[in-house]
Amino acid sequence: MSETMIKEQSPAVAVGSEGVASEGRRKFLRKSMAVAGGAALAAGAGAGAAVAAPLAIPPTNKVLGRGVVSVPYGMPSKFEAHVVRRNVEWLTADTIASISFTPLQDLNGIITPNGLHFERYHSGAVDIDPATHRLVIHGMVSKPMIFTVEDLKRFPSHTGIWFLECPANGAMEWRGVQMNSLQFTHGMISCAEWTGVKLTDLMEYCGVSKDATWLYGEGADGSALQRSIPLPGAKDQFGKPIPDADSIYKDIIIAYAQNGEALRPEQGYPIRIIVPGCEANVSVKYLRRIKFTNKPLVTYQETRHYTDVLPDGKARQFSLINETNSVITTPCPDYKLNGKGFHEIRGLAWSGRGKIKGVDISVDGGKNWAPAKLVEPVMSKCMTRFTFPWDWNGQEALIMSRATDETGFVQPTLAQLRKVRGTESIYHKNSIQVWKVEANGEVKNVQIENV
């Protein structure tokens, strides 16, 4: 970093002289300075030297900048080019049925910028013309209807800030540590302001039968992905009731806007379902059809995948809610801690069952805990930021966050989670993350096995 800064600032030494001739003169000047200045200046070519020298006038003070609309759709500073979604090549067989991760280590808010929202495709992202796209609603309704995207925008609009999280977030860590990066341990989550039509408004409009206990949504992409979503009274294929069926549907919207602009193609443009609090796979993208039924499909995504194999060998299905989770985003393995002394521990907490009630921090491997401060706004099924002031003594530390939600659910340790889930369930790993801060300031992903 400091090397880059010096490189960027050095032209300021010869401000105003841009020609080839002046370049030669500048080199000569510098040489003489080095000779005249002696060993002290030459040796101190780092940050120390800059402090001793009179402040240089930043070159940006002496030029005209870009005019308006030179970049019609604004992009981040070129110095932020490292803040990008990344994938893990060995995780999936190709990049079409794959996933990328949000760079949580570089973000300082609850809103994920649209270009950094994690991607999950089953058959790749498609570009759908909103003028020709249609949504059909049918099944157990009195009036089967077809809507254009413009039609949907005429309905009363509804907005919420909710996280979307792939239930495989953290999946690579069930058996042991694999990823030395916050982006890869927790980056299958993003949070945005979503705007669209309330499902319940559409249900009323189309006259959904009181006997309907399920709906499913289907996408217009190559996977034509479909997922069953429970309504009150929903039962599985064996007749067992689906937990949370009375509440899940109430928040659902058919979204057309993401952080104020149209959905991105990566997130299902022009329309998608948003099922707040639930595994993001049910928030079907590129939505073309909703059918109301009295039973679930038990489709591919509900039998072969998105089911959790438990230690007794059974596969748990319709585990829709993403339970309470949290992670410390500063410090994290992606950046080295810069010197002992004051640091603010920061992080994110979320729960698919409601609001975060509190987050506790431990810096001694979970023996002792103290409450962190929650940063407003604190909203249901939304990321919540937390902060905790920390005076790092420069020695090894095991730092952890533990979230509690408004239902009283307390985030489990990995040992507690493994005890009931084993190591083969892939999905819904919401255990407490441990970062080990080493004496040299490096931060490592570790696991505590015994508690």
Added chain:
Amino acid sequence: MSRSKMFKLSAVAGTLLLAGTAAVAAPKVQGIGNAISDADIKPWDISVFFDGENLPAGQGSVKEGEPIYQAKCAMCHGEFGEGARGYPKMLGGTMEEFHHAAQHGEDNVGIRGVNNMWGHAPTLYDYIRRAMPFFAPQSLNDNESYATTCYVLYLAEVIDDEKTVCNADVLKKIKMPAQDNYVTDNRPDTNSKRCMKDCYQGEPVVKGMAVIGDVAVGAVKKRNEAEEGKPAGH
């Protein structure tokens, strides 16, 4: 019309509008979208339920499915259904092996297949017809989809008889090995407590330094060991 008349008219209209707003609730949401008949929806209404509802007419045999599978599926799922290049197996471990692995903390993810983690044959048909082959989804017609489903079930050792012809009735009657291996969500299943002080005795057993994923240096390090614990194509 004179200017003064116009003003008076607008004033009257304004009064009426205000009165209307005060007296009446929000207007009913109506006049949006169009009705559509089931017949017009039919080409999109392709979803097949676990019990076989909405399976189409038609049929296809194991024998007819073999050339389709070998030409369009085998490059990813293996000539014998064993999986290839990181894509899913059709034939996974037996139900016994599947249970054993889960119960003994052994790799259960890598042995999954149609024969141990697929509850109902009709939804296999549904998935093949809607999303396969991967590179050309919805390119198989109904009969080709029956044939391919039939051959995959044969590869997965769910169907024994290579003379089997699959249709709606046959698929409905097949009992998949995993059919009864599912339980519905029973969470919360953890019982963590909010302990604040002296939460345990002794030292924490700290394990595992991550071997990959170090983006601090600006690049994702490739994994340099066997692909264990890989959540294949979740």
